[in-house]
Amino acid sequence: MRPATAKPAWAKFPHADKAFIYAGASLKKNWERLHRGDQEPFPADPAVQEAWRLYHQGEFQAACEAGLAAGIDGYNAANKAAMIYATYLEGDERRKLETFQGIAARCGELQRAQPKNVNGHYFQAYALGRYSQGISVLKALTDGLGGRIKSALEATLRLEPRHAEAHSALGAYHAEVVDKMGAMVARLTYGASKELAVKHFETALKLTPDSAIACIEYANALVMLFGDKRMDDAIDLYEKAAAATPVEAMEKLDVELAKSELEDE
Numbered sequence: 001m002r003p004a005t006a007k008p009a010w011a012k013f014p015h016a017d018k019a020f021i022y023a024g025a026s027l028k029k030n031w032e033r034l035h036r037g038d039q040e041p042f043p044a045d046p047a048v049q050e051a052w053r054l055y056h057q058g059e060f061q062a063a064c065e066a067g068l069a070a071g072i073d074g075y076n077a078a079n080k081a082a083m084i085y086a087t088y089l090e091g092d093e094r095r096k097l098e099t100f101q102g103i104a105a106r107c108g109e110l111q112r113a114q115p116k117n118v119n120g121h122y123f124q125a126y127a128l129g130r131y132s133q134g135i136s137v138l139k140a141l142t143d144g145l146g147g148r149i150k151s152a153l154e155a156t157l158r159l160e161p162r163h164a165e166a167h168s169a170l171g172a173y174h175a176e177v178v179d180k181m182g183a184m185v186a187r188l189t190y191g192a193s194k195e196l197a198v199k200h201f202e203t204a205l206k207l208t209p210d211s212a213i214a215c216i217e218y219a220n221a222l223v224m225l226f227g228d229k230r231m232d233d234a235i236d237l238y239e240k241a242a243a244a245t246p247v248e249a250m251e252k253l254d255v256e257l258a259k260s261e262l263e264d265e
Contacts, residue, residue, distance in 0.1 A: 216238065
């Protein structure tokens with residue numbers, strides 16, 4: 001019998017910064033700013049707090065492991081660590097897709113145990129959305145994933161209307177469906193439209209005006225939906241994202257993404 005093959009270590013976060021370490025009471029003190037986008041409540045369990053500390057400083061593998069070890073209350077920390085790692089740092093496409101599937105499955109478990117857990121719905125939508133992009137949005141829509149993503153995002157916003165990241169994600173959903181299916185089919189079959197895409201992105205920016213990722217996602221959608229007509233607006237949004245001041249690892253990755261996109265222009 002062959003020994004089990006050890007899972008590969010996750011790639012290191014390449015922008016380590018002491019400013020992203022929230023030791024002791026500083027985590028709670030800065031929590032509102034750190035979680036303005038996802039509205040995650042401050043956890044009572046010290047083990048879950050530690051998982052989030054690891055996440056914010058970019059120790060994504062350790063954060064995921066710590067979150068899972070803390071039990072179901074640590075799932076959100078584990079899932080966000082895994083989803084940001086897979087989105088930005090995982091180079092193997094198969095492992096990336098497997099990671100998103102694992103996140104979506106854990107979110108299903110969390111939804112059954114804690115149906116009012118806002119990010120139990122949002123992180124599932126995020127994972128399924130990234131998975132869909134990996135297998136092709138058109139195939140995902142054909143397979144019915146679009147409906148699951150939309151339902152999870154709508155559930156998120158029913159529970160927490162100020163969830164800026166969910167507004168951005170729902171805006172991206174509308175934009176991608178319109179782009180892949182055409183305006184008429186998108187509206188009649190999926191309830192998606194350019195107008196709703198823009199509305200959700202504008203709401204996200206009102207809620208988190210300093211968010212790099214809100215700017216990036218909106219810029220991508222403007223190019224997707226309007227092409228050269230809105231290219232200047234998209235570039236302005238990328239410049240705003242690139243100039244943002246990150247306060248933790250995910251935001252740093254977003255800012256670096258914006259900078260690299262501008263360099264490619």
